[in-house]
Amino acid sequence: MASRLLWPAPGIARACARSTPRLTTPRATTLLTQRRSISAYGYEQAKALTFSEYGEPPSVLSLHGHSISPPHGDKMTIRFLASPINPADINQIQGVYPSKPTFTTDLGTPSPIAVAGNEGVAEVIALGDKAKSAGYKKGDWVFMKGPGFGTWRTHASATTSQVVKLDDAVRDGISALQAGTVSINPCTAYRMLVDFTTLQPGHWFIQNGANSGVGRAAIQLARKWGLRSINIIRAREDSAAEEKLKHELKELGADVVITDAELQSQGIRDQAKEWTNGGRDKIKLALNCVNGKAATAMAKLLSSEAHFVTYGAMSKQPLTIPASMLIFKDIHFHGFWVSRWADRNPEEKVKTVHDVLDMTRKGEFKDTPFDQIKWDYETKGEELIAKVKDTLEGYREGKGVFVFGKT
Numbered sequence: 001m002a003s004r005l006l007w008p009a010p011g012i013a014r015a016c017a018r019s020t021p022r023l024t025t026p027r028a029t030t031l032l033t034q035r036r037s038i039s040a041y042g043y044e045q046a047k048a049l050t051f052s053e054y055g056e057p058p059s060v061l062s063l064h065g066h067s068i069s070p071p072h073g074d075k076m077t078i079r080f081l082a083s084p085i086n087p088a089d090i091n092q093i094q095g096v097y098p099s100k101p102t103f104t105t106d107l108g109t110p111s112p113i114a115v116a117g118n119e120g121v122a123e124v125i126a127l128g129d130k131a132k133s134a135g136y137k138k139g140d141w142v143f144m145k146g147p148g149f150g151t152w153r154t155h156a157s158a159t160t161s162q163v164v165k166l167d168d169a170v171r172d173g174i175s176a177l178q179a180g181t182v183s184i185n186p187c188t189a190y191r192m193l194v195d196f197t198t199l200q201p202g203h204w205f206i207q208n209g210a211n212s213g214v215g216r217a218a219i220q221l222a223r224k225w226g227l228r229s230i231n232i233i234r235a236r237e238d239s240a241a242e243e244k245l246k247h248e249l250k251e252l253g254a255d256v257v258i259t260d261a262e263l264q265s266q267g268i269r270d271q272a273k274e275w276t277n278g279g280r281d282k283i284k285l286a287l288n289c290v291n292g293k294a295a296t297a298m299a300k301l302l303s304s305e306a307h308f309v310t311y312g313a314m315s316k317q318p319l320t321i322p323a324s325m326l327i328f329k330d331i332h333f334h335g336f337w338v339s340r341w342a343d344r345n346p347e348e349k350v351k352t353v354h355d356v357l358d359m360t361r362k363g364e365f366k367d368t369p370f371d372q373i374k375w376d377y378e379t380k381g382e383e384l385i386a387k388v389k390d391t392l393e394g395y396r397e398g399k400g401v402f403v404f405g406k407t
């Protein structure tokens with residue numbers, strides 16, 4: 001789909017929308033050729049990846065240009081620095097994610113549109129009086145308080161209630177990429193490791209999707225806390241690539257890394273006994289973002305009374321559990337959604353973010369491999385959308401993250 005480049009201030013946009021939504025008036029043509037450096041009367045020029053209906057991202061996304069008026073009251077204008085492409089963002093565009101984005105005409109379109117993306121870090125570039133008295137200043141870094149804000153955009157207008165400030169001390173030594181990707185995956189891994197059962201140093205947990213952002217975070221947090229982990233990845237056709245990935249996860253702190261095929265092979269129980277001191281060390285927790293047969297096989301390795309936490313559905317298969325696991329082994333099955341947890345525990349969320357950033361600063365927490373997608377003023381919508389499409393494929397070497405340059 002061709003990208004749209006609408007570019008007027010809101011008042012002008014509404015006038016244009018009444019006459020022609022595609023901006024074919026001479027006035028609009030002038031605005032279309034306007035350079036980024038011109039920000040008349042304090043209006044900030046922004047671009048956003050938006051959608052007006054749910055569907056597959058390549059068919060429904062388009063790049064939309066608009067202006068943001070100078071902030072007043074508790075409003076601030078923020079400029080994004082880094083925004084990742086997470087699986088949940090894709091699900092949200094497809095319309096299958098429980099948290100829905102806001103469809104609005106506030107960005108100057110005749111019909112409502114929503115901005116894609118849920119996570120990211122932005123810099124405050126202008127702010128109203130109330131925002132100043134609330135302790136914000138130009139140059140502050142903020143991340144989004146909850147999902148649905150729309151982070152795949154160069155600039156946005158936000159209120160103080162929609163963002164969380166990263167204090168200067170917390171931000172010290174942290175890159176925009178690190179700050180822009182800390183609030184979802186590392187927090188999810190962190191909470192799942194501490195909130196469902198008490199794991200002491202030496203205790204084991206098992207997880208699938210171990211090379212995902214969440215999986216890599218869990219491995220590193222576990223290493224820091226003295227926990228031991230069995231990690232499951234999907235088998236690769238290229239055995240050298242598979243070995244490389246296993247090695248990479250072990251370098252992060254994984255004790256055991258096996259493929260889903262190895263997990264489902266005969267003799268896996270005996271192997272698990274070998275890893276866990278003849279079965280005397282208990283495997284007390286499983287983290288599941290895959291489902292299907294491999295998740296059932298993972299549950300079978302758990303010790304009695306262990307906890308099995310499902311937080312994703314990458315295989316799109318249902319989770320099937322033999323009744324005996326509930327009746328005789330008394331395994332406790334849970335679901336976890338970091339958005340719900342953060343809503344209920346806003347202060348704990350900030351503390352969790354601080355803990356992870358602290359580990360990052362000390363070199364104890366390594367970045368997930370990133371595929372950095374440069375987004376400058378001149379970047380075409382087609383290029384950005386093609387990159388979003390790439391992330392729909394599995395077996396990727398890095399997580400796509402929009403990194404904003406000169407916007």
Ligand SMILES: NC(=O)c1ccc[n+]([C@@H]2O[C@H](COP(=O)([O-])OP(=O)(O)OC[C@H]3O[C@@H](n4cnc5c(N)ncnc54)[C@H](OP(=O)(O)O)[C@@H]3O)[C@@H](O)[C@H]2O)c1
Pocket residue numbers: 086087088184185188209210211212213214215233234289290311312313314315316336337338339393394395396399
């Ligand atoms: N509940 C929550 O609060 C919460 C929070 C954060 C994330 N999540 C969920 O956690 C999961 C991982 O997210 P992420 O951002 O960490 O992922 P990510 O870094 O983007 O990595 C994607 C992971 O999914 C695997 N995968 C892709 N397609 C798959 C398939 N068809 N079957 C099995 N595995 C597949 C990939 O393995 P390959 O390398 O083999 O393709 C990779 O391990 C997602 O399901 C996400 O929605 C949930």
